[in-house]
Amino acid sequence: MKTINFFLESLKKLEMVGTIFPSSRVSAKKMIEPIDFTRAKLIVELGGGTGAVTKEILANMRQDAELVVFETNPPFAKALRDLNDHRLTVVNDSAVKLGSYLKSRSINKVDYIISTLPLAIMDRKTITKVFEEVTNTLDTQGRYVQIQYSLISKEEIKKNFSVVKMDFTLLNFPPAFFYICER
Numbered sequence: 328m329k330t331i332n333f334f335l336e337s338l339k340k341l342e343m344v345g346t347i348f349p350s351s352r353v354s355a356k357k358m359i360e361p362i363d364f365t366r367a368k369l370i371v372e373l374g375g376g377t378g379a380v381t382k383e384i385l386a387n388m389r390q391d392a393e394l395v396v397f398e399t400n401p402p403f404a405k406a407l408r409d410l411n412d413h414r415l416t417v418v419n420d421s422a423v424k425l426g427s428y429l430k431s432r433s434i435n436k437v438d439y440i441i442s443t444l445p446l447a448i449m450d451r452k453t454i455t456k457v458f459e460e461v462t463n464t465l466d467t468q469g470r471y472v473q474i475q476y477s478l479i480s481k482e483e484i485k486k487n488f489s490v491v492k493m494d495f496t497l498l499n500f501p502p503a504f505f506y507i508c509e510r
Contacts, residue, residue, distance in 0.1 A: 353498040354474060354505075355383040361470045361507045362439050364388055369434065371464075372396040373422040373442040373457070377406040380441060385412050395437075397422045423453060425460040436466040442473045446480040454480075458487045462510065471508040476501045484508060 358380050362370065364387045375381050375396035384394055395416045398404045404419040418428055422444060429437070440461055446454055461471055473484060485491050488508035495504050 351496075351499040352379070352383075353496055354503050355380045357494055357496055357503075357505050358441055358443075358472055358474060359383050359387060361472050362387070362441075364392075367438045368392050369437045370394050370439045370441065371425065371437045373425070373440065373461075374398065374444045375403065375407050375417070376400075376443060377403050378410055380443060381407060381410065381415070384441065385410070385415060388414060390414070395428075397425065397428075423456045423460060425457075426464055429464055435464075436469070437464050438466055438469050440465055440469070440471045442471065444473070446473070446475060446483065447477050454483060458483075462487055465510060467510055469510075471506075473506040473508070475504050475506070478504060481506075 370384055372381060375398040381396055393414050396407055397418045398407055399421055404417050407417045465471055484506050488510060490509040492507045
Protein backbone atom coordinates (compact mmCIF):
# COMPACT_ATOMS: atom_id res chain seq x y z
CA MET A 328 0.00 0.00 0.00
CA LYS A 329 1.40 3.38 -0.98
CA THR A 330 1.81 6.22 1.52
CA ILE A 331 -1.05 8.17 -0.09
CA ASN A 332 -3.39 5.17 0.35
CA PHE A 333 -2.31 4.87 4.00
CA PHE A 334 -3.02 8.58 4.45
CA LEU A 335 -6.50 8.33 2.91
CA GLU A 336 -7.41 5.18 4.85
CA SER A 337 -6.12 6.75 8.08
CA LEU A 338 -8.28 9.83 7.58
CA LYS A 339 -11.35 7.55 7.41
CA LYS A 340 -10.48 5.81 10.69
CA LEU A 341 -8.09 8.10 12.55
CA GLU A 342 -9.54 7.05 15.91
CA MET A 343 -8.34 3.50 15.16
CA VAL A 344 -5.09 4.22 13.32
CA GLY A 345 -3.84 7.12 15.45
CA THR A 346 -1.61 8.65 12.75
CA ILE A 347 -1.88 9.71 9.14
CA PHE A 348 1.55 8.45 8.06
CA PRO A 349 3.15 5.02 8.40
CA SER A 350 6.17 4.62 10.67
CA SER A 351 9.44 5.76 9.12
CA ARG A 352 12.17 3.25 8.42
CA VAL A 353 14.19 4.80 11.27
CA SER A 354 11.26 4.24 13.66
CA ALA A 355 10.73 0.71 12.41
CA LYS A 356 14.40 -0.08 13.05
CA LYS A 357 14.19 1.44 16.56
CA MET A 358 11.12 -0.70 17.27
CA ILE A 359 13.01 -3.90 16.56
CA GLU A 360 16.34 -3.01 18.24
CA PRO A 361 15.30 -4.63 21.56
CA ILE A 362 14.57 -7.98 19.89
CA ASP A 363 17.13 -10.76 20.21
CA PHE A 364 16.40 -12.44 16.90
CA THR A 365 18.74 -15.34 17.71
CA ARG A 366 16.30 -16.56 20.38
CA ALA A 367 12.94 -15.14 19.26
CA LYS A 368 10.62 -17.91 18.11
CA LEU A 369 7.31 -16.06 18.41
CA ILE A 370 6.87 -12.32 17.99
CA VAL A 371 3.51 -10.54 18.14
CA GLU A 372 2.86 -7.16 16.57
CA LEU A 373 -0.17 -5.16 17.67
CA GLY A 374 -1.38 -2.73 15.03
CA GLY A 375 0.61 -3.78 11.99
CA GLY A 376 -0.70 -1.00 9.75
CA THR A 377 0.59 -1.56 6.24
CA GLY A 378 3.77 -3.27 7.36
CA ALA A 379 6.53 -0.74 7.97
CA VAL A 380 7.58 -2.48 11.21
CA THR A 381 6.40 -5.90 10.01
CA LYS A 382 8.84 -5.83 7.09
CA GLU A 383 11.77 -4.99 9.40
CA ILE A 384 10.84 -7.84 11.75
CA LEU A 385 10.57 -10.32 8.87
CA ALA A 386 13.90 -9.15 7.41
CA ASN A 387 15.65 -10.00 10.68
CA MET A 388 13.68 -13.04 11.87
CA ARG A 389 14.91 -16.62 11.77
CA GLN A 390 13.33 -18.90 9.18
CA ASP A 391 11.81 -21.10 11.91
CA ALA A 392 10.28 -18.17 13.83
CA GLU A 393 6.73 -16.84 13.54
CA LEU A 394 5.29 -13.35 13.49
CA VAL A 395 1.61 -12.90 14.41
CA VAL A 396 0.22 -9.48 13.54
CA PHE A 397 -3.07 -8.11 14.85
CA GLU A 398 -4.64 -5.46 12.61
CA THR A 399 -8.29 -4.38 12.79
CA ASN A 400 -8.37 -2.32 9.57
CA PRO A 401 -9.32 -4.67 6.67
CA PRO A 402 -7.35 -2.82 3.91
CA PHE A 403 -4.27 -2.73 6.15
CA ALA A 404 -4.69 -6.44 6.99
CA LYS A 405 -4.85 -7.20 3.26
CA ALA A 406 -1.64 -5.18 2.68
CA LEU A 407 0.04 -7.26 5.40
CA ARG A 408 -1.17 -10.54 3.89
CA ASP A 409 0.19 -9.39 0.53
CA LEU A 410 3.70 -9.55 2.02
CA ASN A 411 3.42 -13.31 1.35
CA ASP A 412 5.81 -14.66 3.96
CA HIS A 413 5.25 -18.16 5.36
CA ARG A 414 6.36 -16.96 8.81
CA LEU A 415 3.64 -14.29 8.94
CA THR A 416 0.13 -14.79 10.31
CA VAL A 417 -2.24 -11.82 10.04
CA VAL A 418 -5.16 -11.70 12.47
CA ASN A 419 -7.82 -9.19 11.36
CA ASP A 420 -9.02 -8.62 14.92
CA SER A 421 -8.44 -6.53 18.03
CA ALA A 422 -5.41 -6.83 20.30
CA VAL A 423 -7.82 -7.55 23.16
CA LYS A 424 -8.22 -11.01 21.58
CA LEU A 425 -4.49 -11.80 21.87
CA GLY A 426 -4.84 -14.31 24.71
CA SER A 427 -7.82 -16.16 23.24
CA TYR A 428 -6.11 -16.35 19.83
CA LEU A 429 -2.93 -17.81 21.35
CA LYS A 430 -4.94 -20.21 23.52
CA SER A 431 -6.77 -21.49 20.40
CA ARG A 432 -3.31 -22.41 19.06
CA SER A 433 -2.15 -23.91 22.38
CA ILE A 434 0.45 -21.16 22.83
CA ASN A 435 1.07 -19.91 26.36
CA LYS A 436 3.79 -17.28 26.00
CA VAL A 437 5.39 -15.08 23.36
CA ASP A 438 8.95 -13.79 23.23
CA TYR A 439 8.32 -10.19 22.13
CA ILE A 440 5.33 -7.92 21.62
CA ILE A 441 5.75 -4.88 19.39
CA SER A 442 2.94 -2.32 19.46
CA THR A 443 1.96 0.68 17.41
CA LEU A 444 -1.47 0.92 19.06
CA PRO A 445 -2.53 4.56 19.59
CA LEU A 446 -2.82 4.34 23.39
CA ALA A 447 -3.22 8.10 23.81
CA ILE A 448 -6.57 8.06 22.01
CA MET A 449 -7.90 4.67 23.12
CA ASP A 450 -10.53 4.34 25.81
CA ARG A 451 -9.42 3.32 29.32
CA LYS A 452 -11.29 -0.02 29.28
CA THR A 453 -9.58 -1.12 26.05
CA ILE A 454 -6.14 -0.02 27.24
CA THR A 455 -6.58 -1.96 30.48
CA LYS A 456 -7.63 -5.08 28.56
CA VAL A 457 -4.73 -4.77 26.08
CA PHE A 458 -2.19 -4.50 28.90
CA GLU A 459 -3.81 -7.45 30.67
CA GLU A 460 -3.42 -9.51 27.49
CA VAL A 461 0.17 -8.34 26.99
CA THR A 462 1.32 -9.05 30.56
CA ASN A 463 -0.45 -12.44 30.63
CA THR A 464 1.13 -13.63 27.38
CA LEU A 465 4.61 -12.07 27.43
CA ASP A 466 7.34 -14.47 28.53
CA THR A 467 9.22 -13.46 31.69
CA GLN A 468 12.37 -12.94 29.58
CA GLY A 469 10.45 -11.10 26.86
CA ARG A 470 10.09 -7.43 26.02
CA TYR A 471 7.21 -5.18 25.06
CA VAL A 472 8.04 -2.27 22.73
CA GLN A 473 5.54 0.56 22.23
CA ILE A 474 5.73 3.58 19.91
CA GLN A 475 3.81 6.75 20.84
CA TYR A 476 3.73 10.32 19.56
CA SER A 477 3.37 11.93 22.97
CA LEU A 478 4.13 11.18 26.63
CA ILE A 479 0.43 10.97 27.58
CA SER A 480 0.55 7.19 28.09
CA LYS A 481 3.86 7.09 29.99
CA GLU A 482 2.34 6.49 33.45
CA GLU A 483 -0.06 3.84 32.12
CA ILE A 484 2.85 1.97 30.56
CA LYS A 485 5.00 2.28 33.71
CA LYS A 486 2.12 0.93 35.80
CA ASN A 487 2.26 -2.36 33.86
CA PHE A 488 6.01 -3.03 33.71
CA SER A 489 8.78 -3.08 36.31
CA VAL A 490 11.42 -1.86 33.83
CA VAL A 491 10.66 0.89 31.30
CA LYS A 492 13.37 2.49 29.17
CA MET A 493 12.71 5.22 26.65
CA ASP A 494 14.09 6.30 23.32
CA PHE A 495 13.12 9.05 20.87
CA THR A 496 13.53 10.02 17.23
CA LEU A 497 12.83 13.18 15.29
CA LEU A 498 13.12 11.13 12.09
CA ASN A 499 9.45 10.18 12.01
CA PHE A 500 6.33 12.18 11.30
CA PRO A 501 5.28 12.96 13.90
CA PRO A 502 8.44 12.54 16.04
CA ALA A 503 8.18 9.36 18.09
CA PHE A 504 8.83 8.06 21.59
CA PHE A 505 9.67 4.41 22.16
CA TYR A 506 9.02 2.49 25.38
CA ILE A 507 11.10 -0.65 25.87
CA CYS A 508 9.47 -2.61 28.68
CA GLU A 509 10.25 -5.69 30.74
CA ARG A 510 8.19 -7.45 33.38
